[in-house]
Amino acid sequence: MKGDIGVIGLAVMGQNLILNMNDHGYKVVAHNRTAEKVDEFLQGPAKGTNIVGAYSLQELVDKLESPRKIMLMVRAGDVVDSFIDKLVPLLDKGDIIIDGGNTNFPDTNRRVATLKEKGIHFIGSGVSGGEEGARFGPSIMPGGSPEAWPFVKPIFQAISAKTENNEPCCDWVGNDGAGHFVKMVHNGIEYGDMQLITEAYQFMKDGLGMTHDEMQSVFIEWNKTELNSYLVEITSDILGYKDTDGEPLVEKILDTAGQKGTGKWTGINALDMGIPLTLITESVFARCLSSLKDQRVEAEELFGKKESIVEGDKQVWIEALRQALLASKIISYAQGFMLMREASNENGWDLNYGNVALMWRGGCIIRSAFLSNIRDAYDIDPELSFLGSDSYFKGILENSMSAWRKVAAKSMEVGIPMPSMTSALTFLDGYTTARLPANLLQAQRDYFGAHTYERVDKPKGEFFHTNWTGKGGDVSSTTYNS
Numbered sequence: 001m002k003g004d005i006g007v008i009g010l011a012v013m014g015q016n017l018i019l020n021m022n023d024h025g026y027k028v029v030a031h032n033r034t035a036e037k038v039d040e041f042l043q044g045p046a047k048g049t050n051i052v053g054a055y056s057l058q059e060l061v062d063k064l065e066s067p068r069k070i071m072l073m074v075r076a077g078d079v080v081d082s083f084i085d086k087l088v089p090l091l092d093k094g095d096i097i098i099d100g101g102n103t104n105f106p107d108t109n110r111r112v113a114t115l116k117e118k119g120i121h122f123i124g125s126g127v128s129g130g131e132e133g134a135r136f137g138p139s140i141m142p143g144g145s146p147e148a149w150p151f152v153k154p155i156f157q158a159i160s161a162k163t164e165n166n167e168p169c170c171d172w173v174g175n176d177g178a179g180h181f182v183k184m185v186h187n188g189i190e191y192g193d194m195q196l197i198t199e200a201y202q203f204m205k206d207g208l209g210m211t212h213d214e215m216q217s218v219f220i221e222w223n224k225t226e227l228n229s230y231l232v233e234i235t236s237d238i239l240g241y242k243d244t245d246g247e248p249l250v251e252k253i254l255d256t257a258g259q260k261g262t263g264k265w266t267g268i269n270a271l272d273m274g275i276p277l278t279l280i281t282e283s284v285f286a287r288c289l290s291s292l293k294d295q296r297v298e299a300e301e302l303f304g305k306k307e308s309i310v311e312g313d314k315q316v317w318i319e320a321l322r323q324a325l326l327a328s329k330i331i332s333y334a335q336g337f338m339l340m341r342e343a344s345n346e347n348g349w350d351l352n353y354g355n356v357a358l359m360w361r362g363g364c365i366i367r368s369a370f371l372s373n374i375r376d377a378y379d380i381d382p383e384l385s386f387l388g389s390d391s392y393f394k395g396i397l398e399n400s401m402s403a404w405r406k407v408a409a410k411s412m413e414v415g416i417p418m419p420s421m422t423s424a425l426t427f428l429d430g431y432t433t434a435r436l437p438a439n440l441l442q443a444q445r446d447y448f449g450a451h452t453y454e455r456v457d458k459p460k461g462e463f464f465h466t467n468w469t470g471k472g473g474d475v476s477s478t479t480y481n482s
C-alpha cells in the first residue's frame with residue numbers, strides 16, 4: 001500500500017507532525033536531507049508505527065499515492081525553493097507540495113504562481129503550537145491553490161487541535177499566501193500578548209513591590225477570567241519556577257529578547273498597507289530596545305535609577321492592571337484583524353475572520369477563551385471593521401476605561417515603561433476622535449510643499465492649494481497617497 005502523504009524535514013516539527021498523522025491512521029513517508037536522521041527516526045520515535053522512510057526524493061515520490069502530497073517542514077527561505085526545484089521534475093501534474101514552515105507570504109505568492117504554470121498545486125500553511133502542538137494538535141492555517149485543499153483537508157483537519165465543540169482549528173484560509181499571511185499576523189499578535197503580560201509583570205514587581213509567589217497567584221486568578229489563555233497560564237508557571245538555589249529562575253534570565261522576524265514582518269506589512277498596527281509594532285520595538293542592554297545599563301547610571309513605587313491599595317491596582325491588560329489585548333486583536341481585512345481586500349482573499357479566530361482557538365500559542373468571543377463578533381457581523389465596535393468588546397472597553405487610564409497615567413508618572421498598554425489607549429483615543437489635528441498637518445504640508453488639502457465644506461476628492469505667504473506660486477504638487 002502506498003503512502004498517503006510524504007513529509008520532508010525530520011527536525012522537531014516534522015517528526016511530531018508525522019507521528020500525529022500516524023496516530024490518525026495515515027501512512028506517512030518520511031524523508032530528510034541528512035539520511036541518517038531517517039534511520040534515527042525510524043528506529044527511535046517511529047518504531048512500531050506504520051511510518052516508512054525514503055532515502056531519496058525519487059524514493060519518496062515513488063512511495064506515494066496519486067495525487068502526491070508532499071509536505072516540507074524545513075527551514076524557511078532558500079531551502080524550500082531548493083526542494084521545490086528538485087521535486088518538480090519528479091512529480092506529475094496535479095501533485096501537491098505543501099510548505100508548513102514559517103515562510104514570509106510573498107514567497108508563497110510567488111511559489112503558487114510559478115508552480116501553477118507547471119501544473120503543480122502549492123499550499124503554504126502556517127502551523128502553530130510548537131513541538132507539543134505538532135504532536136497532539138496544532139493550529140493549521142493553509143492557503144494557496146484551492147484545487148489542492150480537498151485532498152489535504154481530511155489529513156490536516158484530523159491532526160489539528162479541536163475546540164471544546166470538537167471543531168478543527170484548521171480551515172482553508174484563502175488563495176496564494178493567505179495562509180502564511182494569517183500565520184504571520186498570529187505571530188505578531190503573539191508578540192503583543194507577550195509584551196502586555198511583561199508590562200503587567202513589571203508594574204507588579206517594580207511598582208507594587210510584589211513577590212514572585214504573589215505575582216504567580218495573580219496570574220492564576222487572571223487565568224480564571226476573560227484573560228484565560230495559554231500565555232497567562234505559562235506565565236504563572238514561570239513566575240513560580242525556582243532555580244536550584246530556591247530563587248525565582250526568571251530573575252536570572254538576561255533581559256534581552258530574541259526575535260525571528262515574524263513580528264517585524266507584521267509591522268512592515270502594516271506600514272506598507274497604511275494600517276495603524278501600533279500595539280504589535282511597539283511590541284517589536286520593545287524587543288529591539290531590550291536588546292540594547294549595554295546602552296541601557298550605561299543610561300541608567302547616567303540618568304539615575306528610578307524609584308518606581310506605586311502607592312495605594314495593592315488589590316485595587318491589581319484589578320486595574322487586569323482591566324488595562326484585557327482592554328489593551330482587545331485593541332491588539334482589533335488592529336490585527338484590521339490588517340487582515342486590508343490584506344484580504346488588496347489581494348482578493350475573501351478571508352473569513354470568524355474562521356481565523358476559530359483556527360487560533362486551540363493548538364497555538366495565542367489560544368484563549370477570548371477568541372471564541374471574537375468568532376461570535378464576526379458571526380454577528382462578518383464585515384466588522386473594528387472589533388471594539390462589537391457590543392461585547394465595546395462593553396469591556398468602556399468598563400475598563402477608567403482603570404486603564406489610571407494604570408497608563410501612573411506608569412508615566414513613576415517611569416515604568418508600558419509601551420504597548422499606553423499605545424493601545426492612545427490608539428483608541430485617536431480612533432474614537434472624529435476630528436484629529438491632521439487639518440493642521442495638511443496645512444503645513446500645503447504651506448511648505450504645495451501638497452494641497454481637502455476642505456470640510458467641499459466634496460471629498462476636490463483639492464485646494466493656498467499661497468500661504470503670498471510669495472509662493474499657485475502651482476500645486478500632484479496629489480496621491482503612498
Ligand code: NBP
Pocket residue numbers: 008009010011012013014032033034037073074075076079100101102103127128129130131
Ligand atoms: P528547522 O527550522 O530547524 O529545520 C530543520 C530541517 O531543515 C531539517 O530537516 C534540516 O535538514 C533542513 N535543512 C536545513 Br536547516 N538546511 C537545509 C538545506 N540547506 N538543505 C536541505 N535541508 C535543510 O526545523 P523545525 O524547528 O522543525 O521547523 C521546521 C519549519 O517549521 C521551519 O520553517 C520553522 O520556522 C517552522 N516552525 C517551527 C516551529 C517550532 O516551534 N520549532 C513552530 C512553527 C513553525 P538536516 O537534518 O539535513 O539538517
